[in-house]
Amino acid sequence: MSENNNSVNSASSAYMDDPVLQNRSRAREFFKKFCQRKTAVVAGCFIILLIVLAIIGPSIAPYDPDVYDYSNMRAAPSLQHLMGTDEFGRDVFSRLLAGTRLSLGSALAAVLVGAALGTILGILAGYYGGILESLVMRGSDVLFAMPDILLCIAIVAIIGPGLINVIIAVTVFTIPSFARVMRSATLTVRGSLHVEVARSLGCPDSRILWKHIFPGTVQAMIVNFTMRIGSAILAASSLSFLGFGADVGAPEWGAMLSSGRNFIGVADHLILFPGLLIFLTVLAFNLFGDGLRDTLDPKIK
Amino acid sequence: MSEKEILLDVRDLCTVFQVGKRKTVTAVNGISFQVGAGEILGLVGESGCGKSVTSLSVMQLLKNTSGRVVSGQILLKGKDLLHCTEKEMRAVRGKEISMIFQEPMSSLNPSMRIEAQMVEAIRLHTDMDKKAARDHALTMMRKVGIANPETTIRSYPHQLSGGMSQRVMIAMAMSCDPTVLIADEPTTALDVTIQAQILQLMRQIRDNNNTGILLITHDLGVVAEMCSRVIVMYAGRIVEEAPVQELFAAPKHPYTQGLIASVPKLGSGVTSLPSIPGSVPDLSMMPAGCKFAPRCSKACDRCHQTEPPLYRLKDGRQSRCWLAESEAVQPAEEKEEQIG
Numbered sequence: 001m002s003e004n005n006n007s008v009n010s011a012s013s014a015y016m017d018d019p020v021l022q023n024r025s026r027a028r029e030f031f032k033k034f035c036q037r038k039t040a041v042v043a044g045c046f047i048i049l050l051i052v053l054a055i056i057g058p059s060i061a062p063y064d065p066d067v068y069d070y071s072n073m074r075a076a077p078s079l080q081h082l083m084g085t086d087e088f089g090r091d092v093f094s095r096l097l098a099g100t101r102l103s104l105g106s107a108l109a110a111v112l113v114g115a116a117l118g119t120i121l122g123i124l125a126g127y128y129g130g131i132l133e134s135l136v137m138r139g140s141d142v143l144f145a146m147p148d149i150l151l152c153i154a155i156v157a158i159i160g161p162g163l164i165n166v167i168i169a170v171t172v173f174t175i176p177s178f179a180r181v182m183r184s185a186t187l188t189v190r191g192s193l194h195v196e197v198a199r200s201l202g203c204p205d206s207r208i209l210w211k212h213i214f215p216g217t218v219q220a221m222i223v224n225f226t227m228r229i230g231s232a233i234l235a236a237s238s239l240s241f242l243g244f245g246a247d248v249g250a251p252e253w254g255a256m257l258s259s260g261r262n263f264i265g266v267a268d269h270l271i272l273f274p275g276l277l278i279f280l281t282v283l284a285f286n287l288f289g290d291g292l293r294d295t296l297d298p299k300i301k
Numbered sequence: 302m303s304e305k306e307i308l309l310d311v312r313d314l315c316t317v318f319q320v321g322k323r324k325t326v327t328a329v330n331g332i333s334f335q336v337g338a339g340e341i342l343g344l345v346g347e348s349g350c351g352k353s354v355t356s357l358s359v360m361q362l363l364k365n366t367s368g369r370v371v372s373g374q375i376l377l378k379g380k381d382l383l384h385c386t387e388k389e390m391r392a393v394r395g396k397e398i399s400m401i402f403q404e405p406m407s408s409l410n411p412s413m414r415i416e417a418q419m420v421e422a423i424r425l426h427t428d429m430d431k432k433a434a435r436d437h438a439l440t441m442m443r444k445v446g447i448a449n450p451e452t453t454i455r456s457y458p459h460q461l462s463g464g465m466s467q468r469v470m471i472a473m474a475m476s477c478d479p480t481v482l483i484a485d486e487p488t489t490a491l492d493v494t495i496q497a498q499i500l501q502l503m504r505q506i507r508d509n510n511n512t513g514i515l516l517i518t519h520d521l522g523v524v525a526e527m528c529s530r531v532i533v534m535y536a537g538r539i540v541e542e543a544p545v546q547e548l549f550a551a552p553k554h555p556y557t558q559g560l561i562a563s564v565p566k567l568g569s570g571v572t573s574l575p576s577i578p579g580s581v582p583d584l585s586m587m588p589a590g591c592k593f594a595p596r597c598s599k600a601c602d603r604c605h606q607t608e609p610p611l612y613r614l615k616d617g618r619q620s621r622c623w624l625a626e627s628e629a630v631q632p633a634e635e636k637e638e639q640i641g
Contacts, residue, residue: 129365190365192407193402193404193407193408194407194408194409194410194411196362196402197400197402197408197409197470197473198410199362199394200360200362200394200395200399200400200402200474201394201395201399201421201422201425201473201474202390202391202392202393202394202395202396202425202426203391203421203425204391207421211410211413211421212410212413215410215412215413216411216412
């Protein structure tokens with residue numbers, strides 16, 4: 001490196017500290033590191049599959065998920081119906097495919113909104129401190145003190161059932177986790193020298209927050225995001241299972257589980273497949289989040 | 302030197318930090334100094350004596366800490382910065398007073414390219430558009446001796462070496478042509494060859510722009526090399542002020558004497574260096590009299606009981622020591638009772 005620099009720059013510069021350009025792509029390095037974590041890679045592939053299914057699922061489903069077939073009720077899995085049929089003769093496999101969009105979509109929407117609000121609150125609390133910080137953090141503590149599901153039920157009980165309201169409820173319990181994570185990330189970045197440098201150059205607060213602090217907290221946000229999607233899916237499904245969420249007839253995973261539980265003795269495939277899918281999805285998001293955290297965290301090699 | 306325009310005039314600056322609910326410690330106690338145009342003023346002292354707090358106080362960057370300036374004046378070309386609003390201060394920072402920091406490697410935002418950061422620094426205080434700001438950034442980078450600015454400007458900070466980062470920092474700090482530059486241990490994290498280059502660069506900037514530089518350091522070698530006048534701080538107070546040659550030739554305060562004695566001299570062949578016994582007292586548990594008395598070899602009863610005032614000596618020197626009393630031009634400053 002130094003030889004190269006010297007030969008090129010000796011005429012123009014007498015200085016020895018020319019840039020040590022390391023032309024390595026950060027993205028590639030990250031990808032390489034991530035690939036060493038096999039479980040996370042498998043989980044990631046599963047998530048990608050789910051997302052693809054959520055997009056094209058209904059169009060590749062072998063049957064219409066809402067068509068009743070009274071001659072073929074609660075049929076066991078067979079070649080015609082891979083996962084059997086439900087109590088109205090609807091194809092379970094097709095319904096699961098169609099439901100991916102509902103379950104994954106509502107969880108994603110809830111976590112997205114929750115992450116945005118939580119991040120804003122957390123960053124502001126971490127940066128400005130004082131009363132704002134006390135308000136946000138104590139508010140989070142109050143929400144944290146209640147079990148997730150109980151909180152969701154309480155919110156849905158107040159604003160009424162329905163998929164949109166479930167999303168709102170899940171959003172509310174997602175906010176404090178983001179507020180807390182982002183506040184601590186902000187506190188770390190706020191104390192770093194480059195933020196002080198920015199202030200010494202006369203940067204206004206808004207710019208410091210957005211340009212100098214937010215990028216440093218993104219890692220924490222991404223990791224928390226993947227982790228929260230798992231629990232959001234679980235919460236949304238649970239609410240639907242309890243009858244607070246999606247319409248009973250809708251192919252939402254939790255709702256399918258709920259209507260299938262009446263036939264647990266005679267047609268266990270009605271709860272096996274939706275339950276398995278929920279379980280695998282939540283597991284995948286959690287493992288993926290773990291992998292991401294391990295890769296992004298500079299403290300863990 | 303006395304004829305030069307005074308840019309920064311700090312008078313009787315006191316900065317306290319809140320520790321716990323009721324308790325405060327005074328990190329900087331009654332400091333006064335002046336930085337003239339084209340002058341490099343050295344501020345020396347060991348860790349924790351208030352050097353950096355002084356610089357942060359001048360920049361009014363204590364907002365996010367528990368510290369605040371409780372009294373004094375910070376006059377920048379006659380304007381008291383302590384009475385400025387945050388908005389007015391933002392216009393001063395980077396434009397009138399710039400600062401460079403100790404650790405160049407962490408001074409730059411790791412998630413932004415050098416270009417974005419330099420352009421940001423320039424556009425904060427000028428009306429230049431992106432293109433003009435980028436050109437100005439390149440000019441500045443060339444001025445601070447970056448050989449291939451076109452490549453460097455597109456790099457991220459982690460791709461630069463320490464000396465390179467410090468050059469970029471200096472280019473950034475100087476990009477709006479500030480009248481005063483505060484350099485807080487700018488070379489501490491660099492190795493000696495790079496140190497020499499950076500110091501040379503700062504001198505060059507001073508010569509070209511007539512910038513007043515406040516150089517904060519604990520390295521007496523750097524002081525001897527760079528400064529025209531030196532202030533020695535101990536435990537938040539100025540203990541001695543003198544022109545640089547006289548300080549090294551005849552230090553008045555026992556603390557300065559100790560500091561200078563503890564620097565190895567080339568060819569003297571000593572095997573062990575003299576050191577000042579003890580360590581800096583905890584700011585919350587200061588001795589009653591002279592703050593240096595517990596460590597001072599020349600301390601007498603008087604030193605342990607009352608703190609000496611900052612005596613004005615001839616040639617613009619000052620010393621906070623009872624031993625200097627006999628040489629004092631003015632018997633004592635009017636601030637005596639406040640200090641005691």
